[in-house]
Amino acid sequence: MKISPKKTSLRGLRIFCVAAKYRNYTLAAEELSVTASAVSHQVKTLEDELGLELLTRERRGLRLTEQGARLFRELEPAIANIDGIIAEVQSKTAASQLRVSVQPFFASECFVPVLEDFTARNPGIEIFVDTSDETAERHPVSADASIRLFRQKPTQLESDALFPLRLIAACSPDFLKRYRKGQEFTPLPILVHTSRPEAWNIWSKATGITLPPATSVVRLDSMIAVARAAERGVGAALVPVPLSDNWFKYGALVPMFDEIAELPETFYLAYPKAKAEIAEVKSLRKWVLDLFQE
Template structure:
């Protein structure tokens, strides 16, 4: 048998009017006129077939039936309010929980976090690392930074910047194996360092640069992460495929160089990912604004390439 539940808007007006014992105060709390609140009470009384309030010269008072009904309805609304508070406090309060990849966190996000903390010292940022796409129903995070084509179901996405790849190696490795800087192609006959999660990068870059044959006989050495392949390149084990935007620090310090200076801009990109249905909190809003402002110059440069 289906439950009989009265219309919820009139019930909400009754709850506030019964709690405040004042129709004017109830109308103010609900941001409606007193006459509108009064009409909602009439709707509820008509539905129930019971008078809930006495209309008196100086206001309203609960009838005996109204008081009995209020004694059960008010605790129910309080339970709903507490349940809502409990459900939303994890997203509106506490630290900003960001999920991304280890490589992106280490090489791009963490070096820039000091700037965000200086602008918003009251917002603590906690970073977690994982490879699979985020599931906001399953994963305890507020936002994620993901890599792909931007077509994920049930989320909102903001383009940060496109993927840009090219070979990188140490200065010493370049000098040893390609002493003629105008002809770095001999590097491609040496060891190529391959990341497990970016296994196709070398082949994509070689095809786009028309250098597949040059690297046909090269030894390939696999690593479990992109970070490890870059460290191996910095230590002179071979040439890795770098993600240009993520290695600006290594280029500036001279630990890695770009021997070909021929970056390949792919169709994939980094995106800020947010829940589609969830109301955006202040901490998410300011982090999004800051992140996109930092990425804007990169996107502008990539548009001109």
Template sequence: MADFRRLPNLAALRAFEAAARHGNFSRAAEEIHVTHGAISHQVRALEEELGVALFARHGKRISITPEGERFATTLRKALGDIAAAAAALQADSRQNRLTVTSLTSFAARWLSPRLGRFIELYPDMEVMLQSSNQLTDFVRESVDIGIRFGRGNYPGLSAEKLTDDYFYPVVSTRFNHGKLPRTPEQLAKHPLLRCEMEPWTPWFRAAGLDFLEPTGGLVFQDSSMLVRAAVEGNGIALARHSLAFSDIESGELVRLFDVAIRCPQSYYLVCPPESMHKPQVQAFRNWILEEVARLAQPVV
């Protein structure tokens, strides 16, 4: 049995392998995130410990020696085996973990209230829900799958359309002491809530109105906050169907009129292509497709 107590310093071995692969101490230092001097010192210490010159120095240039080349080949295989074993262990440990990222509004108003049903189906699975309006680096952030609202252009990712969405006005039944507008023209008398980048004008035109885009009043950056403000009776909101549907079903909100317009964007399920082979990702995909199918589409 090998005496592992006689192994050279592992940091020095890693430094040497990187230097041998790059043929340059500076590029090895960049890879390992240490200084050029640290790489040089670790390689020199390894040479002294082994009693063999691993590099020939020519001023600032280096070239690997035949002994160094043989050692680097063996070392590279050993480090590769260690890396593969570590990756396998990490994959095993993550089989019961699923990390999902979603737009903040969709996570708050649609996904989060329904995730309990997914947990009931897979009680041993740990689900981490991340809500963000920023683009996600799936590999760096260890995210398995995401839900995005856009036009389906996600380079390098597998993208599957979940559903379209629609805009229409909603209001609390308590708004204006229950005296709600009966015609689109009567909207002019009331405060109109809106989100940035989601104007009223396209809906006005679909309803046959020549109203100008509202100014003043409450403007939200997050669509879930817009719906919340409508529930609290702060005005009439131009809301997305997916975000307002639950409050309409519960009676907190009512939809005004039978005019709806389709959103330019749709919801997409996105992930790195290799992630689609993970059992937990497949389970989530199948579940969410069934949930989306239950979402009744509005009358337009």
């Protein structure tokens, strides 16, 4: 009698691949939009089904066992192939849709203001833009394409570099009058983006400018909130250029100095390799590169 092999959950295999890619349950959970414990549970369930240990915990994260490394090596291209087949079927049978994830400040200042041009050029594409995720260096699993900051070119995705992250010190016109005495500044409050706690130190070293000691520090969790607080005179801020150009153009913010610091991060248009040939993604890529790539 022939014994059929036990079926293994495709969901479990997919989750294992993401966990193996990052060697970290928390980062895998962020990409999959689930909890870290759910990822750990799925991997443990898969290990029980296969009767193999695939991932082991270490002080610095996770380590693939010999069996886990072999499974990941063989499985990753198969999962990508399945994703490609699904994407191709969807593109032929469903309405022409495109899901794009853009970090909020880039979306509000650069992407959304010119989005009408994309829709006019591509009237058959129904576009969904998600601006809820501030996270850098991660392509949301639900998105066809994303615009994100990466320190290095992402190896697991197709990607195109747009321009590096550059920061300039800025404040409101009234704030500048209050705190600048001649060419110098008196002690002043500063604003800090919580995801970049060392940004002022990096900016100071790059520009050679040392501000006086801060009278207070206000920490905010989004660049939109940082720029808005600076506009209202709450403190001095580091804002990205050219993303903030309109704030300067209309006088909501003014530069405190001419110097600009370039950080070791770059805005990328990123998309899964399985979706590279989808017509909607190709249309978006051409449009984004024409508008934003330096």
